[in-house]
Amino acid sequence: MSETGALTDSGSEPEERVLEAALRPKNLDDFVGQARVRQQLSLVLEASKIRERTADHVLLSGPPGLGKTTLSMIIAAEMNAPLRISSGPAIQHAGDLAAILSSLSEGEVLFLDEIHRMSRPAEEMLYMAMEDFRVDIIVGKGAGATAIPLEIPPFTLVGATTRAGLLPGPLRDRFGFTGHLEFYSVAELELVLRRSAMMLSLSVNSAAFSQIASRSRGTPRIANRLLRRVRDWALVNRQETIDERAACAALDMYEVDERGLDRLDRAVLFALCSKFGGGPVGLSTLAIAVGEETETVETVAEPFLVREGLLGRTPRGRIATAAAWAHLGLSMPADAIFAGQGGIELDSESDD
Ligand SMILES: Nc1ncnc2c1ncn2[C@@H]1O[C@H](COP(=O)(O)OP(=O)(O)O)[C@@H](O)[C@H]1O
Numbered sequence: 044m045s046e047t048g049a050l051t052d053s054g055s056e057p058e059e060r061v062l063e064a065a066l067r068p069k070n071l072d073d074f075v076g077q078a079r080v081r082q083q084l085s086l087v088l089e090a091s092k093i094r095e096r097t098a099d100h101v102l103l104s105g106p107p108g109l110g111k112t113t114l115s116m117i118i119a120a121e122m123n124a125p126l127r128i129s130s131g132p133a134i135q136h137a138g139d140l141a142a143i144l145s146s147l148s149e150g151e152v153l154f155l156d157e158i159h160r161m162s163r164p165a166e167e168m169l170y171m172a173m174e175d176f177r178v179d180i181i182v183g184k185g186a187g188a189t190a191i192p193l194e195i196p197p198f199t200l201v202g203a204t205t206r207a208g209l210l211p212g213p214l215r216d217r218f219g220f221t222g223h224l225e226f227y228s229v230a231e232l233e234l235v236l237r238r239s240a241m242m243l244s245l246s247v248n249s250a251a252f253s254q255i256a257s258r259s260r261g262t263p264r265i266a267n268r269l270l271r272r273v274r275d276w277a278l279v280n281r282q283e284t285i286d287e288r289a290a291c292a293a294l295d296m297y298e299v300d301e302r303g304l305d306r307l308d309r310a311v312l313f314a315l316c317s318k319f320g321g322g323p324v325g326l327s328t329l330a331i332a333v334g335e336e337t338e339t340v341e342t343v344a345e346p347f348l349v350r351e352g353l354l355g356r357t358p359r360g361r362i363a364t365a366a367a368w369a370h371l372g373l374s375m376p377a378d379a380i381f382a383g384q385g386g387i388e389l390d391s392e393s394d395d
């Protein structure tokens with residue numbers, strides 16, 4: 044990963060996962076926000092408890108860092124069931140999946156992260172397992188191949204995906220419940236941060252919480268990460284209580300601005316405005332101007348800039364919005380083409 048994206052990138056690295064695990068809410072009541080998904084999920088789980096049946100299969104979709112893995116653990120905990128964790132990329136052959144499925148115990152929750160990245164043959168085996176709790180193990184090759192049916196105990200599949208649109212229909216249809224996670228409000232992120240600060244025994248005042256929350260891009264993972272960086276800063280600078288000044292000083296030092304943009308995000312906007320008059324300019328030209336890979340600009344910086352209404356995608360290239368000029372403190376030239384008033388149509392193609 045590029046050094047620029049590390050602090051505000053919403054994906055997690057192995058080392059971070061250890062710290063994340065400690066901050067994960069353990070039950071639905073402690074899970075902040077996502078009121079609708081929480082309510083619906085709690086109903087699904089309650090009902091299955093009353094019926095003394097394994098819960099329906101659950102699909103969780105949404106961008107990284109919003110709580111999919113956390114929810115899968117909560118589901119297992121609420122059902123009092125053991126949890127098995129694997130992921131799409133880890134299941135390359137149908138045999139890999141058969142091995143997992145055949146070793147499940149009754150009622151176990153199987154969490155498959157990045158389920159959209161599973162191989163085709165494994166996917167087809169999963170259909171049958173989800174529906175009939177049975178798989179066919181193919182033994183031998185060619186004309187001599189035979190299918191040996193194998194019963195598997197009832198289990199609950201929890202699938203997670205950042206790209207629900209990439210899941211084939213037949214797979215999506217086999218989930219009894221689909222929960223789509225949304226970005227969190229600043230108020231919700233403040234609650235996440237309060238909880239984390241308590242668990243880390245940190246003293247943080249309200250103004251500092253709201254500073255950190257508003258720079259966290261609607262994402263609990265980023266909020267927790269920024270909190271740890273602020274904690275480091277306070278430790279080194281011997282601040283017992285983290286106040287707004289400390290939070291701002293720390294986050295400014297890490298180049299995360301008041302809207303959550305990092306160095307790369309600002310570099311992209313700045314190049315777009317100062318070198319290309321606000322666009323339209325092609326993505327690869329823009330990437331060269333900031334000295335980054337096209338893919339990095341497209342996947343790391345752009346989605347957030349578009350979501351914030353700072354950058355627009357048009358059929359002719361990327362353009363800066365009026366908000367972008369304002370955010371950089373630049374005055375927009377009269378002839379700049381920008382979304383909203385210039386009559387330019389934004390590409391409606393979304394990420395998902
Ligand atoms: N609703 C929430 N309330 C409190 N903390 C949360 C919530 N959602 C996510 N987190 C925290 O954010 C981090 C990332 O969550 P995770 O479940 O790993 O996200 P995902 O699997 O969607 O990428 C975890 O440390 C978790 O504690």
Ligand SMILES: [Mg+2]
Nearest residue numbers: 111112113156
């Ligand atoms: Mg996850």
